[in-house]
Amino acid sequence: MSASSVTPRISQAWWVGPRDVLHAEWTKVRTVAGPGWLLIGAITLMAAVGAITANATRCPGGSCHIDPTKVSLTGIYLSQAVVAILAVTSFSGEYSTGMIRLTLTAIPRRWQVLSAKAVVTSAATLAAGLVAVAASLVVGRLLLYGHGITPAHGYEALSLGTGAVLRAAAGSVLYLVLIALLGLGVAAAVRDSATSIAVVLGLLYLFPIITSFVGNHDWQRHMNQISPMTAGLYITATTNLRSMPLTPWQGLGVLAAWAAGALLAGGVLLRLRDA
Amino acid sequence: MSVLTPYRSEISSQGDGFAQLLRAEWTKFRSVRGWVIGIVVGGLLIVGLGVLTSANSVCSTASVSPHNRHPAPRACPAPATGPGGGWVSDSYYFVRQPLAGNGTLTVRVTSLTGLYSNRGGIGRGPNPLAGMTPGVQPWSKAGIIIRASTARGSAYAAMMVTGSHGVRMQWNFTRDRAGIAWKVSAKSPRWLRLTRSGDVIRGYDSADGRRWTLVGTATLAGLRTTVQAGLFAASPGYTVTTTSVGTASAVGGPTLATATFDRLSERGTWPAGRWIGEDIQGRTDNALPASVQGFTEDAGQFKVSGSGDIAPANSDGPGQSSRTLGGAFAGLIAAVVIGVMFITAEYRRDMIRTTFTASPRRGRVLAAKAVVLASVTFVTSLIAVAITIPLGDHLLRANGNPIFPLPALTLLRIAVGTAALLAVAAVLALAVGTLLRRSAAAVTVVIAGIVLPYLLAVITGVLPVSAEEWLARVTPAAAFAIQQATPAYPQVDATYTPGTGYFPLAPWAGFAVLCAWAAVFVALAAVRLRRRDA
Numbered sequence: 001m002s003a004s005s006v007t008p009r010i011s012q013a014w015w016v017g018p019r020d021v022l023h024a025e026w027t028k029v030r031t032v033a034g035p036g037w038l039l040i041g042a043i044t045l046m047a048a049v050g051a052i053t054a055n056a057t058r059c060p061g062g063s064c065h066i067d068p069t070k071v072s073l074t075g076i077y078l079s080q081a082v083v084a085i086l087a088v089t090s091f092s093g094e095y096s097t098g099m100i101r102l103t104l105t106a107i108p109r110r111w112q113v114l115s116a117k118a119v120v121t122s123a124a125t126l127a128a129g130l131v132a133v134a135a136s137l138v139v140g141r142l143l144l145y146g147h148g149i150t151p152a153h154g155y156e157a158l159s160l161g162t163g164a165v166l167r168a169a170a171g172s173v174l175y176l177v178l179i180a181l182l183g184l185g186v187a188a189a190v191r192d193s194a195t196s197i198a199v200v201l202g203l204l205y206l207f208p209i210i211t212s213f214v215g216n217h218d219w220q221r222h223m224n225q226i227s228p229m230t231a232g233l234y235i236t237a238t239t240n241l242r243s244m245p246l247t248p249w250q251g252l253g254v255l256a257a258w259a260a261g262a263l264l265a266g267g268v269l270l271r272l273r274d275a
Numbered sequence: 276m277s278v279l280t281p282y283r284s285e286i287s288s289q290g291d292g293f294a295q296l297l298r299a300e301w302t303k304f305r306s307v308r309g310w311v312i313g314i315v316v317g318g319l320l321i322v323g324l325g326v327l328t329s330a331n332s333v334c335s336t337a338s339v340s341p342h343n344r345h346p347a348p349r350a351c352p353a354p355a356t357g358p359g360g361g362w363v364s365d366s367y368y369f370v371r372q373p374l375a376g377n378g379t380l381t382v383r384v385t386s387l388t389g390l391y392s393n394r395g396g397i398g399r400g401p402n403p404l405a406g407m408t409p410g411v412q413p414w415s416k417a418g419i420i421i422r423a424s425t426a427r428g429s430a431y432a433a434m435m436v437t438g439s440h441g442v443r444m445q446w447n448f449t450r451d452r453a454g455i456a457w458k459v460s461a462k463s464p465r466w467l468r469l470t471r472s473g474d475v476i477r478g479y480d481s482a483d484g485r486r487w488t489l490v491g492t493a494t495l496a497g498l499r500t501t502v503q504a505g506l507f508a509a510s511p512g513y514t515v516t517t518t519s520v521g522t523a524s525a526v527g528g529p530t531l532a533t534a535t536f537d538r539l540s541e542r543g544t545w546p547a548g549r550w551i552g553e554d555i556q557g558r559t560d561n562a563l564p565a566s567v568q569g570f571t572e573d574a575g576q577f578k579v580s581g582s583g584d585i586a587p588a589n590s591d592g593p594g595q596s597s598r599t600l601g602g603a604f605a606g607l608i609a610a611v612v613i614g615v616m617f618i619t620a621e622y623r624r625d626m627i628r629t630t631f632t633a634s635p636r637r638g639r640v641l642a643a644k645a646v647v648l649a650s651v652t653f654v655t656s657l658i659a660v661a662i663t664i665p666l667g668d669h670l671l672r673a674n675g676n677p678i679f680p681l682p683a684l685t686l687l688r689i690a691v692g693t694a695a696l697l698a699v700a701a702v703l704a705l706a707v708g709t710l711l712r713r714s715a716a717a718v719t720v721v722i723a724g725i726v727l728p729y730l731l732a733v734i735t736g737v738l739p740v741s742a743e744e745w746l747a748r749v750t751p752a753a754a755f756a757i758q759q760a761t762p763a764y765p766q767v768d769a770t771y772t773p774g775t776g777y778f779p780l781a782p783w784a785g786f787a788v789l790c791a792w793a794a795v796f797v798a799l800a801a802v803r804l805r806r807r808d809a
Contacts, residue, residue, distance in 0.1 A: 056742040074737055077730070081723050085715050092715065096623055192309075194619065194714035198612040201722045205730050206604055210324055212734050213601030215332030215676065 021107055021116040028090075029120055035086055039128040042082040042176075043135060049075035050136035054143035066149055068158045069168045069238045072140020076172055076236065079132060080179045080229075084200045087121050087183030091266075092193035100275045110270045118184055118263065125180040129173035137169060156238050164238035171235030171252055178232065178252070179204075181259040188266025203258070204229040221245045228258040296634055296643035304647055307620070310613050314651060317609030317697075318659035324602030325663035329670035332598075334677070353677030354559045354588045355428035357448040358495075360680050361761065365427040365448075366560040366583025367509035368568040369420070369553050374471065374504040378543020380419050381468040382506065382536045383484065384436045385461050389415050391513050391530040404531065404567055411438040414586070414768055416445075417508040417534030417579060418467050421476055423495065425503055427557050432476040432493040433507065433585070434467040436534070442467070443766070444478035446493035448587050451766040454480040454490040471543075474498035484538070505550060506539070506570070508532050508581030511768065512561025529563045529582050536577040556583065586767050599667025600758060603693050604726060606659065610652045610697045611721045614704030617648055619714040627809045637804045641709065645797065648705055649698040657694035664690060681760055692757030692786060699786075699793050700725055703751065706796035710803055724792075728752035732773040740772050747773040748780055751792045756785025 029035045053074040059066060094100040107113050141158040144150075151157040160166050182203070187196040207227035211220050224230045225245050234244050234251030241247070246254065304310055335348035357363035374380075389411035390404055418435030432446035434454075442454030442465055459465045466481040474495050479487040514527035550572065554565035562583030570579040621627040634640050664686070668678050681689075700721065708717040728750035732743040747753055756778035763771040771777040778785055 053738055053742060056739045056745075058739065070737065074731075077727060077735075077737075078723060081719050081727070085719050089713075089715050192714075194612050194616050194718050197715045197718045198608050198722070201719065201726070202605065202608050205722065205726050206608070208734050209604050209726070209730060210328060210601050213324075213328040213332075213598060215328075215334065215598070219331045 018112065018116070021112050022119060024103075024106070025113075025116040025120040029124060034089065035124065038082055038086040039124060042079040042086075042128050043132040045082060046073075046075035046079035046132040047135040047139055049078050051139045051143060054140045054147075057144065057149065058147055059149060065240065066144075066155060067237055067239045068140065068144050068149055068155055069137070069165050070236045071144065072136050072158065073133065073168065073172055073236045075132070075136055076175065076233065080176060080204065081201060083125055083128075083176050083179050084183040084197060084204075086125070087180040088187040088193055088196045088200060090117055090121055091184055091187035092191055092196050095191045095275075096193060104275050111267055114184075114188060114263070114267050114270060118181055121180045121184055122177050125177050126173060129176040132176070133169050133172045137165075162238075167248060168236050168238055171248060174252060175232050175235055175255065178255045178259045182228065182255070182262050185259060185262025185264070185266040189262065189269045226254060228255045231255060293639060293643065296639055297646060299630075299633070300640075300643045300647040304617070304651060310616065313609050313613045314655050317606040317613075318655045320605035320609065321600070321602040321656060321659035322663050322666070324605055325599045325667045326670065328601050329599050329667040330674070332671055332674055332676060334675045348675050350675035351677055352558045355557055356680060357428045357587070358430045359447060359449055360682055361449070362588040362679055363428055363448045364511070364557065364560045364584040364586050364588045366556045366562040367507045367585055368570065368579055368581030369422075369425065369503070369505060369507050369555050370550050370570045370577065370579055371422075371425070371503045371505035371553065372545055372547040372550055373501050374421070374541075375501045375544040375546055377470075377472045378504070378541065378545070379468065379470045380421070380504055380542075381466065381484075381538070381540045382419055383464050383466050383538040384418065384459050384534055384536055385464045386535040387411055387415065387417055387436050387438065387459050387532060388534075389438065389510055389530055389532045392528050402567075403563055407531075411532060412510050412513050412530050412768075413437070413439040414584070414766060415510040415530070415532035416443070416585070417506070417532055417536075417581070419469050419505070420507045420585075421469055421471055421502055421504045423498055423502060425553065425555055427555065430495040430498065431585070432469065432478065432495060434469055434478040434480065434490065435507075436465050436467070438532075440766075442480045442490070444480075444491040444493070445585070445766065446476070446491070447495065448585065449764065450491075450493065451764075452478075452491035454478075454488070455482060466538075469504070471502070471504075506534075506536055506577055506579050507585075508534050508568075508579040509583050509585055510581065511584035511586065514768075514770075527561075529561050531563055531567060531580055531582050533578060533580040536579065537575055539575065539577065550577075552579075554581075559588075560584065584767075587761070587764050589761060589764075589767065589769050599663055599671065600660065600689070600693055602663065603656070603660070603697065603758075604729075606656055607697050607700055607725065608722060610656070610701040611704040611725075612718055613652075614648055614701035615708035615714050615717040615721070617644055618705055618708040619712060619717065622712050622809075631809050638801045641705075641797070641801055641804060645702045645705055648701050652701040653694050653698035656697040657691065660690045660693050679760060685760060688782060689758050689760065692782065696754045696757060696786065696789065699754070699789050700751070703789070703793040703796055706793065706800040709800035710796065725751045725754075725789075729755055733776070736774055740774070743773045744779045747778050747785075749788070751789045753778065753780055753785040754789035756780050757782045 050072050054071055057071050094103060103113060149155050183200045186199050190196040190199060208230050211223040214220055231246055231251040232255030234246055235248040334351040336351055337349045354362040355365050390407040391410050392407045415438040416435040418433055420431055420433035422431040423429040430447055434444050436442055436459040441456040444452045466484045468479040470477050476493045478490045480490055481487045510530040510532035512527055512529050552570045554568045556562055560583050568581050570577060630640060672678055704721045707720050711717045728746040729752040731738055732746040759778055759782055763777045
């Protein structure tokens with residue numbers, strides 16, 4: 001051994017602040033091809049499914065109960081699954097590659113990791129959601145108006161100038177953000193990507209299916225009130241609001257409660273368990 | 276020089292057979308704790324959710340009033356059961372007399388008219404017909420009928436004119452044959468004839484009473500010597516369905532049909548010698564009260580007014596046995612996760628290299644995996660379904676729900692079909708996992724391919740009916756047709772859409788759609804597996 005010793009290079013920033021954590025997480029999202037493709041996929045699928053549905057929506061006899069906003073936003077049923085993949089893999093991907101140990105060595109405060117991931121994933125989803133919702137509404141307006149489903153025939157106008165449509169549009173973007181947070185929380189708790197995504201999609205899709213198998217209206221109503229997808233998507237409705245068991249914002253609140261619960265469970269388990 | 280003898284294993288090299296591959300894959304499956312737990316959890320979810328939904332499905336006729344908000348439940352009455360075993364509507368007005376032994380009944384029908392309320396429901400006050408509009412329903416029917424007895428659901432054969440489906444011969448509720456087309460009127464009357472010999476009844480129609488055409492031959496098994504025969508009229512409840520996007524809102528109510536008959540002639544032994552009018556009415560059928568039904572006879576001309584229907588009753592509602600299988604969707608998701616992980620875990624742990632070194636023929640590895648996965652999923656879910664159906668039926672019955680009496684073969688098809696559906700879905704998941712190698716994406720693709728179309732087509736009612744039918748025909752969700760309990764009868768006007776539980780494809784055809792998807796993806800996966808480095 002030679003006498004010369006190697007002095008490790010000490011970074012200038014010896015204290016890791018919230019900005020550095022955010023920066024690190026943003027770098028992870030930015031430098032992998034997956035998230036970008038998933039966001040593009042979410043936008044495309046949302047607009048495409050909305051277009052197909054709007055194109056199939058006809059009312060030859062007039063006086064159908066059509067909610068143009070809801071029809072245009074049908075794609076959200078599919079694009080939420082893509083958003084869920086994005087959120088789940090941002091956590092479970094680190095577990096499957098072992099990256100998580102490096103992350104937690106660099107940032108020992110685990111809550112910070114979870115919060116930073118939540119901020120970055122939400123921001124990415126928010127941006128994609130805005131584009132997706134706007135594209136769906138534009139395509140829906142073109143096709144539905146082309147089929148005579150216009151305000152002149154007594155239907156709700158499909159324009160952001162209408163309060164209800166603006167609420168539905170903004171709410172749908174928030175809905176996607178909350179789905180991302182739900183996925184992140186579940187992935188932090190479950191770790192395995194296949195199981196996490198199955199839990200998220202099971203929560204979303206199974207609730208309404210199981211509800212339909214219960215032959216009791218009181219029970220169906222209660223299950224709809226706590227179902228994350230059914231309650232959350234009340235935000236997309238602009239007509240017939242009285243027939244829903246919750247108001248649109250209450251419904252979104254139910255989904256927010258699910259997301260908060262999942263994040264809390266994920267955060268606690270992240271802190272308590274070995275990585 | 277020394278010669279080096281390479282080491283050779285003592286174990287004989289016969290490990291390349293397919294049986295050994297199967298054994299290797301089975302060992303992998305059973306030794307991963309998470310997968311075994313996963314498949315068991317899937318089975319438990321099928322049973323648990325089945326019990327949960329059945330235990331909370333209560334059918335009660337007790338009415339809730341302001342001073343009695345929680346009345347004691349009273350079980351819902353079951354509809355009558357026909358000779359074929361299924362539920363039937365059996366309400367009509369019957370002008371009858373007994374026929375002893377063989378004989379023939381012939382009549383001419385000169386008109387068929389009807390009344391219905393275009394506002395829904397029936398008129399208030401003493402006269403239920405007040406405010407009704409003239410109009411005959413497409414399946415309003417009147418004609419001649421031979422019945423084993425007047426008991427509801429008894430065997431019968433009938434020749435009839437209908438509102439807009441021409442002359443028909445119908446027997447034992449589910450059977451229907453077309454005769455002369457077009458509507459009956461005074462200018463173009465219809466002649467109808469039924470001949471009985473033993474338990475075989477033949478129906479004929481004629482436009483002029485001279486040239487007769489055989490419409491159908493019905494065999495009513497075990498028909499006794501004395502039967503009830505005569506004229507009848509019935510008119511099914513109508514519904515005006517405003518089919519908007521998915522959710523159909525319907526107004527409707529009972530209707531009345533009135534037919535005019537003449538030239539009535541009987542051959543054979545008719546011991547009573549006179550006609551008796553009787554309203555046959557079921558408790559669950561959509562029919563007007565007896566007071567507005569009846570018949571008049573005037574110089575050989577009969578006018579018969581009747582309400583109700585003689586037809587199979589559809590079985591939607593919680594009375595179907597497949598209604599206890601909601602948990603199958605949770606079991607399906609578990610099977611999909613395991614199917615995907617069965618291959619992606621090998622890539623993640625680099626086990627795949629060992630697997631392919633041991634067995635270089637990759638297609639056979641995929642086949643072995645598929646066989647093991649399908650068998651395990653099929654057996655587990657069949658056990659779960661076999662527990663759930665009787666248990667769920669028991670709970671439903673205890674909660675006052677009448678249970679649709681399904682033939683044993685249909686029940687077997689629903690049970691085996693559901694288990695097979697889960698098994699094929701797991702194989703599809705395995706193939707998609709092989710193609711994508713990423714478990715989250717693969718699980719999402721398969722769930723979005725099977726569960727989401729079912730959700731959109733059958734449950735939510737957010738799509739137009741044409742889109743619902745397209746989804747239920749083309750996507751892997753078409754396979755849920757295997758759970759459909761009763762067929763869509765053309766002789767009953769009802770809303771036959773996926774949203775009401777009627778799939779556009781026949782049960783096994785729907786299942787074949789899923790199998791085709793699985794076959795295509797397995798083939799793609801096999802090609803990809805060979806071309807790409809592990």
